[in-house]
Amino acid sequence: MPLYHDEDQAMLADTAGQFMADEGAIAKQLRHFRDRDCPDGFGNALWSQFAEMGFTGMLVAEEDGGLGMGHVEAGIVLEEIGRNLTPSPFLTSSIVTATALASADANLRERYLPGLISGESVFAVAIDEGAKHRPERIGTKAERSGNGFKLSGKKDFVVQAVAADMIVVAARTSGSDADEDGITLFAVPKDAAKMDQDPVRLVDSSIASHITFDGVELDGDAVIGEVDGGRAILNKMLMAGRVGSAAEGVGVARGAMDLTVEYLRQRKQFGKLIGQFQALQHRAAHLYSEVEITRAAVIKAQQLLDADSEKADLMTSVAKAKSAKTAALAVREGVQMHGGIGMTDEYDIGLYMKRDRALQEFMGDANYHANRVAELSGY
Amino acid sequence: MSETAELESFRQETRSWLEANCPPEMRQPAIEEEDVFWGGRNTEFASDAQKAWFEVCRDKGYTVPAWPTDYGGAGLNPEQAKILRQEMNQIGARPPLSSFGIWMLGPALLQFGTEGQKQHFLNEIARGEVRWCQGYSEPGSGSDLVSMQTFGEDKGDHWTVNGQKIWTSYADKADWIFCLVRTDKGNKYQGITFMLFDMHGGGVTTKPIKLISGNSPFCETFFDDAIVPKSYGDDCPGYVGEINRGWDVAKYLLGHEREMISGAGGGDRTAAIGALMKLHVAKEGGELDPLLRAELAMFDVDALAYSAMGEKFLDEVKVGKAHPAQPNMMKYAGTELNKRRHELMMSAGGSRSLEWDSDETGGGKPSRNWLRTKANSIEGGTSEVMLNVISKRILGLPDA
Numbered sequence: 001m002p003l004y005h006d007e008d009q010a011m012l013a014d015t016a017g018q019f020m021a022d023e024g025a026i027a028k029q030l031r032h033f034r035d036r037d038c039p040d041g042f043g044n045a046l047w048s049q050f051a052e053m054g055f056t057g058m059l060v061a062e063e064d065g066g067l068g069m070g071h072v073e074a075g076i077v078l079e080e081i082g083r084n085l086t087p088s089p090f091l092t093s094s095i096v097t098a099t100a101l102a103s104a105d106a107n108l109r110e111r112y113l114p115g116l117i118s119g120e121s122v123f124a125v126a127i128d129e130g131a132k133h134r135p136e137r138i139g140t141k142a143e144r145s146g147n148g149f150k151l152s153g154k155k156d157f158v159v160q161a162v163a164a165d166m167i168v169v170a171a172r173t174s175g176s177d178a179d180e181d182g183i184t185l186f187a188v189p190k191d192a193a194k195m196d197q198d199p200v201r202l203v204d205s206s207i208a209s210h211i212t213f214d215g216v217e218l219d220g221d222a223v224i225g226e227v228d229g230g231r232a233i234l235n236k237m238l239m240a241g242r243v244g245s246a247a248e249g250v251g252v253a254r255g256a257m258d259l260t261v262e263y264l265r266q267r268k269q270f271g272k273l274i275g276q277f278q279a280l281q282h283r284a285a286h287l288y289s290e291v292e293i294t295r296a297a298v299i300k301a302q303q304l305l306d307a308d309s310e311k312a313d314l315m316t317s318v319a320k321a322k323s324a325k326t327a328a329l330a331v332r333e334g335v336q337m338h339g340g341i342g343m344t345d346e347y348d349i350g351l352y353m354k355r356d357r358a359l360q361e362f363m364g365d366a367n368y369h370a371n372r373v374a375e376l377s378g379y
Numbered sequence: 380m381s382e383t384a385e386l387e388s389f390r391q392e393t394r395s396w397l398e399a400n401c402p403p404e405m406r407q408p409a410i411e412e413e414d415v416f417w418g419g420r421n422t423e424f425a426s427d428a429q430k431a432w433f434e435v436c437r438d439k440g441y442t443v444p445a446w447p448t449d450y451g452g453a454g455l456n457p458e459q460a461k462i463l464r465q466e467m468n469q470i471g472a473r474p475p476l477s478s479f480g481i482w483m484l485g486p487a488l489l490q491f492g493t494e495g496q497k498q499h500f501l502n503e504i505a506r507g508e509v510r511w512c513q514g515y516s517e518p519g520s521g522s523d524l525v526s527m528q529t530f531g532e533d534k535g536d537h538w539t540v541n542g543q544k545i546w547t548s549y550a551d552k553a554d555w556i557f558c559l560v561r562t563d564k565g566n567k568y569q570g571i572t573f574m575l576f577d578m579h580g581g582g583v584t585t586k587p588i589k590l591i592s593g594n595s596p597f598c599e600t601f602f603d604d605a606i607v608p609k610s611y612g613d614d615c616p617g618y619v620g621e622i623n624r625g626w627d628v629a630k631y632l633l634g635h636e637r638e639m640i641s642g643a644g645g646g647d648r649t650a651a652i653g654a655l656m657k658l659h660v661a662k663e664g665g666e667l668d669p670l671l672r673a674e675l676a677m678f679d680v681d682a683l684a685y686s687a688m689g690e691k692f693l694d695e696v697k698v699g700k701a702h703p704a705q706p707n708m709m710k711y712a713g714t715e716l717n718k719r720r721h722e723l724m725m726s727a728g729g730s731r732s733l734e735w736d737s738d739e740t741g742g743g744k745p746s747r748n749w750l751r752t753k754a755n756s757i758e759g760g761t762s763e764v765m766l767n768v769i770s771k772r773i774l775g776l777p778d779a
Binding site for chain 2: 003299
């Protein structure tokens with residue numbers, strides 16, 4: 001398969017690009033909800049429009065009422081989200097949770113997928129424990145209790161949890177913290193007793209929660225997949241989330257680069273456009289080169305994931321690491337080349353810097369994934 | 380998405396053909412200089428296997444698989460050519476013939492040549508009969524190539540050429556040269572002609588240049604009243620394109636050279652080096668330093684991402700989707716990556732990799748190759764020139 005968008009995908013890119021630039025624009029969404037201290041961190045009206053556009057159920061199988069599309073298509077929407085810094089639960093709900101629910105029994109799928117597709121429900125995933133992404137270690141415990149389980153432990157960086165109707169929780173049902181096996185995934189409803197949620201606003205104005213489970217009682221039918229067999233599903237969720245956030249990172253990088261190049265064409269100093277100075281031209285050209293390479297790595301990873309290739313795992317980590325490095329470069333260069341006004345809240349470039357910082361930590365940063373590339377390569 | 384039945388059957392055919400015809404020795408990486416077969420009048424094969432592999436490919440048109448069959452190629456379409464490349468990579472098959480004729484003059488003739496030139500020169504190239512070299516740079520004209528001054532005086536049916544070229548790759552081994560020659564001193568861009576002539580027709584001398592690597596892949600080439608005929612026969616001019624419009628051909632070719640050099644970073648098989656470096660270090664009784672391991676990991680991320688870029692770029696070129704200036708980006712990123720690769724290989728190799736002519740290092744390969752890569756970002760347009768082109772032609776930044 002060639003490494004560029006086919007005709008349908010190119011059309012989707014046009015549609016999603018137009019939609020996000022109009023409806024998901026920074027002034028209309030990110031600034032609007034930030035300045036009003038919106039408790040959800042995103043606009044529900046926009047999320048309904050996501051559903052009308054058919055985005056919410058993109059990854060859901062057709063027999064479950066979705067569009068049965070792949071990660072290439074989802075990545076197109078995510079790249080536009082990144083370019084416009086559009087706050088939404090698309091990545092957590094429509095990508096990572098949808099991936100988890102694809103492995104759930106009919107009962108859970110019927111319960112949650114219609115709301116996911118219609119946009120009436122929002123979902124989150126609770127994986128991280130501690131401030132760094134280390135999904136190899138899962139300490140949150142779910143102990144057998146009657147016909148169900150009792151969930152105890154603490155999860156961090158649960159993005160979009162405050163508005164979520166259900167949270168997918170990775171917990172340990174056997175073995176010890178670092179064991180590969182013994183993981184089970186649970187669909188935990190938002191009103192579960194003895195679950196305490198502490199939502200905090202992050203640097204990029206998104207909201208993530210610390211969640212404490214203090215013996216939360218769950219029915220056996222809250223189990224997604226098999227008891228003790230959750231690692232394989234978790235790995236699928238991780239790959240989906242990683243390639244998805246890598247695509248969003250490409251969007252952030254492009255958005256920041258476009259703003260910056262535009263500024264270089266307009267700003268005058270010393271009687272010249274600053275874009276005439278070779279010192280800045282070369283840095284901008286280097287950034288362009290990195291962004292192009294990153295797009296290629298991301299689409300390669302998306303295609304491998306859609307083809308269910310065994311190479312997808314490695315390439316997903318390559319894509320996430322590369323995307324994190326490139327987006328960081330784009331926002332750093334962006335702020336520096338904007339000069340003083342790059343430090344003001346009035347200009348958008350700083351918002352890109354903030355979003356990039358948060359996105360880097362989501363599903364593992366560049367160091368985590370470069371290390372993974374080394375391990376998967378045998379060193 | 381599955382390949383069409385037609386392509387799938389081509390893949391199967393190709394696989395069986397390679398299995399039957401590519402000798403096992405030709406499935407090992409080319410290590411020594413003589414492992415690369417360049418063709419030419421005075422050529423010698425390094426082994427029977429090299430000869431057999433070349434001949435069987437020549438007869439099938441696989442020295443230049445995408446060229447039309449009339450010109451010595453196999454007439455493969457882009458999808459078929461990609462499949463052949465993939466299948467050759469799969470078994471590690473060496474290119475049967477390497478030549479500047481294939482990489483550079485060929486594409487120029489396909490684009491600008493007359494039918495007579497194509498019939499004559501392309502067939503010679505495809506059959507490995509003539510080895511070409513390229514005369515572009517001059518001592519005073521490197522990055523600013525268009526300032527070149529080697530002059531051809533019009534003598535009616537021929538030019539007499541005087542001047543000097545530099546960095547002519549393998550000029551001392553070449554049979555013919557494609558050469559930029561000034562034919563109008565009053566017109567900078569439209570006063571250059573892209574000439575084709577015999578290196579042994581008189582008036583041409585070459586002198587190898589010894590590089591920091593100790594090797595001499597490049598020469599200085601001197602023209603002292605060298606005679607260049609305006610025609611080699613019916614419909615076969617001694618120049619490509621129009622007289623005084625050689626710069627158009629040169630610019631087109633520089634694009635090809637940049638693609639070629641950007642490809643020098645290696646395909647998918649050789650992109651990541653971390654695992655290999657761990658083995659090297661272990662062989663010398665050590666283990667990877669954690670910081671070196673981290674650098675290797677970051678390198679492998681970049682190298683694997685660049686591999687994907689190479690694949691995407693070729694896919695886009697095939698359907699005309701690539702930005703015309705994109706080869707500059709590929710060249711810039713690919714050569715910088717290759718320099719970094721060799722820095723890391725030197726680090727991993729430690730004191731062993733310093734050895735200049737020991738048997739253990741195959742005569743100082745690590746250090747000589749490392750030094751050679753420093754030219755990657757100079758030849759074919761420096762990294763700085765590439766960045767200039769990207770910033771102006773792709774990003775639309777204003778001229779100084």
